[in-house]
Amino acid sequence: MSDPNSRTRIEPLLASARALKDGSTERGKRARERLVASSGLSLEGVNFAISRCLEAEPSEQELEALIRSTPSAQVAHVLLSANVFVAAHRAIAIGLAASETVHVRASRREPEMAELLLEGATNSFRLVDELTPHSGDRLWAYGSDATLEQVAVTLPPGVAFHAHGSGFGVAVIDGALPDSDVNELLSRLAEDIALFDQRGCLSPRVVLVGTGLNQAQSIARALATELTRVEQRIPRGRLAAAELAEITTFHDTASFAGELLPAGLGYVSVAESATWSIPPIGRNIHVLPTSDPVKSLTSLRPMITSCAFAGAAALRNALRAALPGARLCSFGNMQAPAFDGPVDRRDL
């Protein structure tokens, strides 16, 4: 049985998130304007992310699991990252599950979501400019590995540190699936890719296809078509100059090394090489034919946060065993994991 106080502390946050989901209210409209400005996503991208990924109504079991899996703390400190604005909601909920005193430092690049949540859950937590944890406190930090390393070395003794760093998602398609099933999967995968313009740590960057090159090329073409379709509905947002430069490098590298297919403003690459490039953000993905998806993922294990899978149970079980830190999920749900704790299960 979880601490009822934890549940009481989280409830106003959930109510605040529920209110934000309603885009017809003045608050909902204002929230979307602010999030478009801070996230760089298109308005359609923000709307899609809120509707698909903001977990405002978790099940009883999920909440129970979140509270049960969260250790209590004197003071819970939460350091938010910039990329995936909805992640603030889950991160703050974990803080509230841990303590009645929660200090949150938002990213300077994306300060809006935490403020928006606080507006509807006044006094639930404090937004601060700097986190100053003391012995006995806990700090949950989300961000790049480099940021987390910097944070770790500045912590005073006795502060428990929960670090959630860089990573990416993968998708695995069993080669034996019928084409009609594959097309449906790719349609959902295109949405997983489009969410947050692929900036999230759950965003898929590679699809492993348990077949030969020909079928992988056919899947790559179908995925490029789906991504183009999704882009008509959910346009890509603004990218930074350095992000665009990385896409240019990827474009030329992948063109040289294999086949590169335009997919709206992004690209789908496909090649049989054992060494491949993890595509940059901005709706780019690599399709890798492989006779052994589990083996192909082994060296990437520490970075994999999420794995969408479709195929035989034996392969599912093998992936579960090989990727204990990743969430195994269905296509279309890569960016909406159960609200039962942090988004990934890696032990960093």
Next chain:
Amino acid sequence: MTRNARSDALHQAVRAFASGQSTRSFSDLALEIAAFQRDFSAGFERLVTARRRALKAVEDIPGVPCDAFRLARVAVHPEAEDQLRFGTSGTTSGARGWHVMRTAETYRTLALNYGRKALLAGSGPRRVVALAPCLDAPPSSSLGYMMGMFMLDFEPFAEAEIRTSERWLLGDTGVDVAGLERAANLAREGGEALLVLATSFALVGLLDVLEGRELSVPGSSVVMQTGGFKGKSREIEPNELRQSVAQTFGIAPSHVVSEYGMTELTSQLYEATLPGSKLEAERQGTAGVYCEPPWLRVIPVDPIHLEPVAQGEIGIGRIIDLGNVDSAVAIQTQDRVRRVQGGIQLLGRAPGATPRGCSLAIEEFLARTT
């Protein structure tokens, strides 16, 4: 003409161009090599198609990104015809690429031609040592291979066997200071100049071991420094390193000559600072400005559209190297460069996109799945 016949003719043309015995222009040769590579390299043909530019001017030749060497074979010929295979530096994921060559002759001609001009002052005897690991066999390091060639060519009476501990003064335990001092003594006694070929991180290692102690080398000695630090030593700002090296060796700062090379290239760039050298006489260079040989051209381009930037503006370097006949005549680097009077300034590697939050930092975005 067959592939190899075209390749041989192009190699010959490039060597003639390098020795000043050709009436053909740099642009004509570059475009002819690019057309040859488009005909025989499927990867380059795809890149040209993807870039949607007809190969009509040097600026139209798309640069093969350095990462492509790690993902695919960059060559017009099959592996069986490789005469040289140089490994690129590995990434943390272990992915390593190879720059292969069908003939060693062009590499040798170009490297020696320009190395002599940049590093040799006067015609007196000299002794050559390297602060680098001993050359392996077959050679997998392009830098080591070049250093070995310099040893054999620059010393009038060099022994054919150069793989000796007297020559290569960097081992698992760091720089062999005693070996370096021994070489300096022998050079002084023999009335020779000492030429020390060194990586930057080896020089930093030497400075750290010496802790301010100075070496006694002949005053006409020269240190060639090359490469970055690659996390192997603390980093020192280039000018500070030059000053410290000059002081430690007791030579003028102008005798510390920086070289810029890459495994993916056949040719090198040097500072034209060494008094008495042919390159200094021709270009009167300044420290920090790298001079291209006539058969190589650096084009600073903007990193998003890859179009040439205006004169004097910073771009990333696309390098057209006529020596890369059988691999990639144009290489797209991520090194920030600026064209200035007399050559090219190197301004460090372009930073990757700032990792935002928890998305993967693609500082080196290569994965290896075996």
